[in-house]
Amino acid sequence: xxxxxxxxxxxxxxxxxxxxxxxxxxxxxxxxxxxxxxxxxxxxxxxxxxxxxxxxxxxxxxxxxxxxxxxxxxxxxxxxxxxxxxxxxxxxxxxxxxxxxxxxxxxxxxxxxxxxxxxxxxxxxxxxxxxxxxxxxxxxxxxxxx
Numbered sequence: 001x002x003x004x005x006x007x008x009x010x011x012x013x014x015x016x017x018x019x020x021x022x023x024x025x026x027x028x029x030x031x032x033x034x035x036x037x038x039x040x041x042x043x044x045x046x047x048x049x050x051x052x053x054x055x056x057x058x059x060x061x062x063x064x065x066x067x068x069x070x071x072x073x074x075x076x077x078x079x080x081x082x083x084x085x086x087x088x089x090x091x092x093x094x095x096x097x098x099x100x101x102x103x104x105x106x107x108x109x110x111x112x113x114x115x116x117x118x119x120x121x122x123x124x125x126x127x128x129x130x131x132x133x134x135x136x137x138x139x140x141x142x143x144x145x146x
Contacts, residue, residue, distance in 0.1 A: 003111040013143035015069035031134040
């Protein structure tokens with residue numbers, strides 16, 4: 001059995017708006033990390049930061065694919081070495097036009113390569129269960145701005 005996280009949500013906003021929400025730093029920090037230092041272009045590296053009571057958790061990430069307004073993907077949760085399939089997981093946002101809005105298909109894969117821990121999978125599952133639902137109201141709010 002392949003260990004992965006998959007979610008699908010509908011957003012009442014165009015794929016162009018949703019793409020910005022899942023790829024650009026000023027929008028990412030509104031629903032996911034506290035800080036983002038990233039140029040959303042293929043091959044670019046950056047960091048995301050989550051503020052925590054016991055100090056900041058800084059995660060490196062590498063953009064794999066940036067195909068507006070269809071797909072944005074990146075590797076993250078790896079050590080200080082460059083991201084590879086063996087030392088990171090892959091997050092993919094696929095955006096499908098749907099009745100004037102967007103069907104967002106989210107997947108995080110790569111938990112089976114190099115036998116990443118069940119703890120990492122559980123931690124990421126609970127994290128995404130919290131963060132993914134935050135995309136819809138934020139993107140819909142952007143789409144409805146005058």
